[in-house]
Amino acid sequence: MPIDATKPYDQNNIFARILRGEIPCRKVYEDPHALAFHDVNPQAPLHILVIPKGAYVSWDDFSERAPADEIAGFVRAVGHVARENGLAVRGYRLLANVGRNAGQEVPHLHVHLFGGGPLGPMLAR
Numbered sequence: 001m002p003i004d005a006t007k008p009y010d011q012n013n014i015f016a017r018i019l020r021g022e023i024p025c026r027k028v029y030e031d032p033h034a035l036a037f038h039d040v041n042p043q044a045p046l047h048i049l050v051i052p053k054g055a056y057v058s059w060d061d062f063s064e065r066a067p068a069d070e071i072a073g074f075v076r077a078v079g080h081v082a083r084e085n086g087l088a089v090r091g092y093r094l095l096a097n098v099g100r101n102a103g104q105e106v107p108h109l110h111v112h113l114f115g116g117g118p119l120g121p122m123l124a125r
């Protein structure tokens with residue numbers, strides 16, 4: 001069920017629980033600003049999620065409220081994860097679903113990194 005992006009941050013959403021170590025994940029990378037792990041339901045040969053450690057519902061929330069050091073740290077982490085996993089060399093797709101029209105399901109900002117092979121058209125036809 002897509003989220004209502006106008007709601008306040010839910011401290012018990014699934015990615016908040018992963019950040020607290022209450023639910024396991026297949027971790028790819030971690031630093032003070034970000035955590036990256038494999039998507040539980042991969043949509044590409046390689047499908048990694050990168051999330052900020054701060055409590056932000058979406059890209060919209062993050063870009064409006066996050067301080068500059070958190071934004072820089074998160075953006076650097078996304079690029080680092082892509083390079084370290086061989087995605088930058090052959091190309092990859094970076095996507096963040098925001099709210100209902102995009103079908104965002106987890107109400108904690110996450111960037112999808114897709115790669116590992118040709119990805120097809122950007123949007124379903």
Ligand code: DGP
Pocket residue numbers: 014023025026037038039040041096097103104105106
């Ligand atoms: P979105 O539709 O953009 O909100 O994508 C949510 C993604 O999160 C979806 O691709 C599946 C993934 N996901 C949901 N629950 C879990 C979980 O518990 N663990 C992991 N690793 N991924 C999850």
